[in-house]
Amino acid sequence: MSPLTAVVDALRRARTITVLTGAGVSAASGIPTFRGADGLWKKVRAETLATPEAFEHDPKLVWEWYDWRRQMIRDAEPNAAHHVLARWTRERPGTTLITQNVDGLHERAGAEQLIRLHGSIWHVRCWKACATGCTDWLDNRAPLPQLPPRCPHCGGLVRPGVVWFGESLDRGVIARALDATRCDVFLTVGTSAIVYPAAGLVHQAKRHGAFTVEINLEETSASSGVDVALRGKAEEILQEIDRAAGTGH
Numbered sequence: 001m002s003p004l005t006a007v008v009d010a011l012r013r014a015r016t017i018t019v020l021t022g023a024g025v026s027a028a029s030g031i032p033t034f035r036g037a038d039g040l041w042k043k044v045r046a047e048t049l050a051t052p053e054a055f056e057h058d059p060k061l062v063w064e065w066y067d068w069r070r071q072m073i074r075d076a077e078p079n080a081a082h083h084v085l086a087r088w089t090r091e092r093p094g095t096t097l098i099t100q101n102v103d104g105l106h107e108r109a110g111a112e113q114l115i116r117l118h119g120s121i122w123h124v125r126c127w128k129a130c131a132t133g134c135t136d137w138l139d140n141r142a143p144l145p146q147l148p149p150r151c152p153h154c155g156g157l158v159r160p161g162v163v164w165f166g167e168s169l170d171r172g173v174i175a176r177a178l179d180a181t182r183c184d185v186f187l188t189v190g191t192s193a194i195v196y197p198a199a200g201l202v203h204q205a206k207r208h209g210a211f212t213v214e215i216n217l218e219e220t221s222a223s224s225g226v227d228v229a230l231r232g233k234a235e236e237i238l239q240e241i242d243r244a245a246g247t248g249h
């Protein structure tokens, strides 16, 4: 049985499916990954832009970078990978989508049951966590009229609603993600499997007895631990699986 057929077969028999995605899923939409050849972290040092210390030090510089990314994402469209996964979440009961991506392209493709591990680039909150500004709110203006943007409640700075290096993930979000590792099939798609706790989920799923699958252009540190590793573009392989599993339109 070919690796792809084994995956299609497992998906056909599955009652519960969990999919974890990373930046590779948005690559075909023109959004650079973080660690790929043209990756964001190849061009800028994460410590200078994606940490609370960097924001404390130079909030304008940090916002200039997020504002640039927001405009790039605004001009992008969800690709076939986003559309296949979104339809699975809408049409296949028992499907959960976990993403590390903050770009909102899964949502724009109409995904449901979505768990956002690293927050959203389209949400902001008060940096000083003032009483009214301490929970995230949507601000999808791109470009932002003022950099750095100000909290409408206390006049202080607002920060992007993403999880920065050195920050913990929301406990409720992690608990939901861990729950979703109790599934029949777990797919990890377009992630280098370097950043934890996200990178631990596929191994947790395996321990729970899930059939585990990786879809990636290249080998990652998760590859040796999954049942099937499919090499190639997520936007192509997911369409192929979708057609073969008879869930395609």
Ligand code: APR
Residues within 6 Å of the ligand: 021, 022, 023, 024, 025, 027, 028, 033, 034, 035, 036, 039, 100, 101, 118, 189, 190, 191, 192, 193, 194, 195, 215, 216, 217, 218, 220, 232, 233, 234, 235
């Ligand atoms: N199809 C499948 N995989 C792809 C594609 C594609 N079209 N294009 C790139 N990839 C793969 C790369 O081979 C790489 O393994 O996607 C992966 C992207 O890895 P990273 O750039 O490290 O992104 P990700 O794993 O999502 O990063 C995790 O790190 O920087 C932080 O918070 C940020 O959420 C991010 C986290």
